[in-house]
Amino acid sequence: MAIKSKMKLKSTLAVAAPLIFFNFSILSTGQDVDSTSFKAFSRQSFYSYEKNGEMLLHVPPTLKYSKLNISLIINDKTISQWKGSPGKDILRVPFEIDDSLRSGIVRAEITRPGINKIYYCKGELLILNYKPNEVKTDRLTGGLIVNRLPFFPFGFYTYSPVHPTLPEEEVVKGFNLISPYQRLLPETIDQRKAYMDRCAQLGMKVNYNLASVAGGGGVSTGNNNLSDGERMNLLINEVKTFMDHPALLSWYIADEPDGNNIEPSALEEIYRIIKETDPWHPVTIVFMTPFTKAKNYAGAMDIAMADPYPIPVYPVTMAGSAARLLKSEFDGRMPVWVVPQAFGGGEHWLREPTIQEIRSMTWQAVIEGATGIQYFIRQGLNAFPKSTAMWNECGRMAMEIHSIVPWLLSDEKTITVRCQSTDISVNSRLYRGQLLVMAVNKSKSPAPVSISVEMNITGKAMVLFENRSVQVNNGIIFDYIQSYGSQVYLIDINPPGETVTPYRSNLIPDPGFEDLSSPGIPSACYARPGADRGATYFTDPGVAFQGNYSLRLNTPAQDSGVTLRFYPVKVVPGKSYMISIWAKADPEQRFFPGKESAGRISDMPQYVTVGINDLHRARFVPEKEWKQFVTFVTIPQDTVPEKKVNLILRMPGQGVAWFDMLQMIEDPFGIR
Secondary structure: OOOOOOOOOOHHHOOOOOEOOOOOOOOOOOOEEEOOOOEEEEOEOOEOOOOEEEEEEEOOHHHOOOOEEEEEEEOOEEEEEEEEOOOOOEEEEEEEOOOOOOOEEEEEEEEOOOOOEEEEEEEEEOEOOOOOOOEEEEOOOOOEEEOOEEEOOEEEEEOOOOOOOHHHHHHOOOOOEEEEOOOOOHHHHHHHHHHHHHHHHHOOEEEEEOOOOOOOOOOOOOOOOOOHHHHHHHHHHHHHHHOOOOOEEEEEEEEOHHHOOOOHHHHHHHHHHHHHHOOOOOEEEEEOOOOOOHHHHHHHOOEEEEOOOOOOOOOOHHHHHHHHHHHHHHOOOOOEEEOOEOOOOEOOEOOOOOHHHHHHHHHHHHHOOOOOEEEEOOEOOOOEOOOHHHHHHHHHHHHHHHHOHHHHOOOOOOOOEEEOOOOEEEEEEEEOOEEEEEEEEOOOOOEEEEEEEOOOOOEEEEEOOOOEEEEEEOOEEEEEEOOOOEEEEEEEOOOOOOOOOOOOOOOOOOOOOOOOOOOOOOOOEEEEOOOOOOOEEEEEOOOOOOOOOEEEEEEOOOOOOOEEEEOOEEEOOOOEEEEEEEEEEOHHHOOOOOOOOHHHOOOOOOOEEEEEOOOEEEEEOOOOOOEEEEEEEEOOOOOOOOEEEOEEEEOOOOEEEEEEEEEEEEOOOOOO
């Protein structure tokens, strides 16, 4: 990357080559056999707690609309049968996961009615014991599953040693991933533990760099002339040290191997060694332009990354082209991440990207199918990149992307969208009856944009992050897009009806945190910082009791979280009011550095308080499932007919929790 100065695996973990063909001695004489047309992969890289799974069958174009009979067989047991016409390139074949199902090779047998031909392929099914910090890849959506939720990594590379305040400076902007360049030396292990612990407190994840003892390349990753044996011991010890750490997302093993003459076979061996030790986390590799050799390393990685750095010599379209090329190559096999250029001014790069250029490059990558963004490179406060305005734009996009993750990682069949202008890239995602339409301008010039939706829709489209809407007429969206700008539209197609009825006369504005005027943050409140500058309060589309969003609070350390003071409401002295809030927490995400208790969960409850100014405060502990908490307050008598008060929410308890349907009404039961 620019500016960057023998063991065998158990058969159940041989995930480096999930597609293995075999001898067909069982076939009847004279039957035509084809073992190359179809390919099969399990949808998730492994299963643990799930009760249902899927195999992804890659269908050849000539059979896409043919009638097929499909059987999935493992250990001579049929676990699924499917009949029909696929009508798509990747067919999802479901199966149940029970206590009797074990890891093994799934054989897919495909026949066509009336045709004397049988197709075979097989892929690995991996079933592991559940771990709280496990990370799965979803080969269908290209997303990750972290803490049992879909996860879109959006972050950056950085240098070592990691500055102690860097994680907290960036997590509050919306970044959820860092990847430090580092030499894995025994004498610096405490530095690595320190930043890993801090990231775990803040809810950030780490694409952990093993390159100095794995694949090489990058800044300061030389192995100090270690022997192969010493290098492997360091590698295994590092993996064992951090494989159960809650901040670990993935293992990063090589930096541009295609440009550093590192053979795929060497990285495949490293991959096998890591997977034998830790099969619960994916392995990543980044590739340099033109990315054509990435497919040669497919057996050494679970996530393919590309680092196009076009500015100022090449067009910004290189970022979108890189994502499109790798997505085409690895669709249905592994996620694709893009590394946008966030540097410039030396070597081959005369300048940094502008604010507009980095926006266009990032959104091009997402629209073309990238499901992870990891900028190169961040060294605060104004070293890399030098432009704080440009880096703030990256944080702005982190918030935007976070607000639409369920759509970006949706497995629902979308509605096709098109734009006649070659300067505008568009794409769409459908999630729970709402169509998300994305557009990005690849040109320096502002332009009118006309987007056609392949559905006869007339109504309104909300322009996300801009607090406005546009008209949709007969499936056509007409708008205006800035130079290198992006637009995101949300259209209600057939949204599900709400199962929760708000209280009448609720005094709290935006009680469900649905206002996206400013993406990622609750609107109708003030926030007061606590003792920890990395405490966060984001709106979260991944977990919601009602609507699309909830409020997620993260308190990194006990008694250090933020205080939210909601918009003032009018009350009548002498009257009583009911306060209601829905809440849930994830005890597995609680982290106390230095504590060695199982799951890192302290005995100290994760307290939350809700109240009215200094008049009343109630305390409760959120649980693993959504639960409603209710309290009552009587406003003291006064000489004025009415007064204004603020509802206040705090979470002193360390950990993560979600809140929804915040309501305050006059006491409906007349208790006071």
